[in-house]
Amino acid sequence: MCGIVGYVGYRAAAPVLLDGLQRLEYRGYDSAGVALVENQRLEVHRTAGRVVQLRRLMPTDPPATVGIAHTRWATHGAPTDANAHPHTDNSGRIAVVHNGVLDNATDLRARLVRAGVRLMSETDSEVLAHLVALSSADTLESAVREALRQVQGTFGLLVLDAQRPGEIVAARRGSPVVLGIGDREMIVASDTAALVRYTQRVVYLDDDEIAVVRADEFRTGTLDDRRTTKMPTVIEAPEEDYELGEHSDFMHKEMHEQVEAVDRCTRGRLDDAAATARLDGLRLEPRDCRKIQRVTFVGCGSAYYAGQIGANLVEELARIPADAEPASEFRYRNPIVDPDTLYVAVSQSGETHDTLAAVRELQRKGATVVGAVNNASSSIARACGAGVFLHAGPEVSVAATKSFTTMVVAFALMGLKLGRVRDLPAARAERLIGALRQLPGQIETVLKQEDHITAIVRRYRDARHLFYVGRVRGWPVAREGAQKLKEISYLHAEAYQAGELKHGPLALITPQMPTVAVIPDDDLLPRNISTVEEIKARGGPVIAVTSADLPAGLCDEVIRVPSGEPQLDPLLSSVALQVFAWAWAKELGREVDRPRNLAKSVTVE
Helix, strand or coil, X not given: CCEEEEEXXXXXXXXXXXXXXXXXXXXXXCEEEEEEEECCEEEEEEECCCHHHHHHHCXXXXXXXXXXXXXXXXXXCCCCCCCCCCEECCCCCEEEEEECCECCHHHHHHHHHHCCCCCCCCCCCHXXXXXXXXXXXCCHHHHHHHHXXXXXXCEEEEEEECCCCCEXXXXXXXXCCEEEECCCCEEEEXXXXXXXXXXXXXXXXXXXXXXXXXXXXXXXXXXXXXXXXXXXXXXXXXXXXXXXXXXXXXXXHHHHCHHHHHHHHHCCCEECCCCEECCHHHCCCHHXXXXXXXXXXXXXXHHHHHHHHHHHHHHHHHCCCEEEEEHHHHHHHCCCCCCCEEEEEEECCCCCHHHHHHHHHHHHCCCEEEXXXXXXCCHHHHHHCCEEECCCCCCCCCCCCHHHHHHHHHHHHHHXXXXXXXXXXXXXXXXXXXXXXXXXXXXXXXXXXXHHHHHHHHHCCCCCEEEEEECCCHHHHHHHHHHHHXXXXXXXXXXXXXXXXXXXXXXHCCCCCCEEEEECCCCCHHHHHHXXXXXXXXXXXXXXXXXXXXXXXXXXEEEECCCCCHHXXXXXXXXXXXXXXXXXXXXXXXXXXXXXXXXXXCCCC
């Protein structure tokens, strides 16, 4: 969830660490810190603030060539200087940075206090520094192993010993750690974004794996002291993907990148001859597809809402029962797992803790699980071993845009593939393939309405509460649209199924409460028009997002999306609502890319 960066090599470490932290700011954080080793002494700088404030605290050009750094998102203790990472032991010899949550931190803190340790923070992470320092092991690697055998919970961890300035020890359980392999230098991080400027050769640690990293070598093993062999892979992550270019913020950049992202997601996957989709990564032959009796999508936040759209697509195209569940609740309700159900784990980062936990629970019960992720080397991708790679490209803004869109496209391809081994007629499949090819141009058409959408926002900028409503195809679009507005503008927005509005929520309609109505041009158009009329009869303003020709004067404002195959209408409406949320946040002066209290990749419970 937070950002971790470590460096050991021939360069001055501080600029590398600070640059890495800045590239990880999109993950969300509330404090930042750096620990450097100079003359076998730790120099620690921390602040409850942004990386730019940390830079001001740092001395000019410190010579240290080894160090670790962190951006923290508070889980234990408020955002304060004392709670910021790195944490050290009482002697100032050991420094740690830690992502994750230690479940037995309270017991460990009590034990350390009884042993005479002075705890300087409210965090769970601090105990790791003291546990390592108290070890009598001969090496830092062994001391870290000994410490980690005492903890319960998750960790992505870097440890530095001032008495051993040439190495960093890294460990991982449930929170990503990647080693960047350079020439006479190594960079360790929680995300490749922090290291692509220096190298594109990487090694990903697996759960319960530990690494000793030096400038010219690395060594990996398990926490129970078995050696492992890791071969570096080359990542395709051009540095310019992490630059703003001509855009004001990354959300704006990534909304516009959806045109190319959708093209990448469909490229090579549309089979005109057989009127189907090629998704070889699923590792499902036609006979396997025929055996599937149900499809369940499991994800969190925007991934969950994309899964709801996916469930609609699968049911409509393949006539297989399908649903979506929030991964954060899935494993806690002791789910009944059907061997004939295909489970799809959905995650932009591929590291979402709740979704990864759901995958492991499903696999423990013998389920078939595939992934839909944007990082082919991620924990979920590796755990599933099969799935659909989204090809969205790096997504820096916390708010999901192109990852959400490519998820929906991937699910349309999945519905097409499953449908064609059943009863989906070739003519209907051919129309869908044609519509998928038209999507990039149609998305571009929606994005060109930015000025029109911004003008609508300005007319309603004083509103503090909004309803979003939709029916069937429009319902998950309404949910995703409301979430997007909430997370980046901080306005209160609630999504309802249009038919449920009259069963209670209609009481809240006033002239000060705008309603965003998602109205596809489908057979439910008369019902959606009826809902709008109910709202208008009570004085509520209505902003329609639609591909239909609505009666003149029905709605106060209209955001028009291109008309095409009805199954893909939700995707185009979602793009329009991304622009709507972005415009409102900009109008209110919000920090669009880094909304308060949120993180890009949620790797804690």
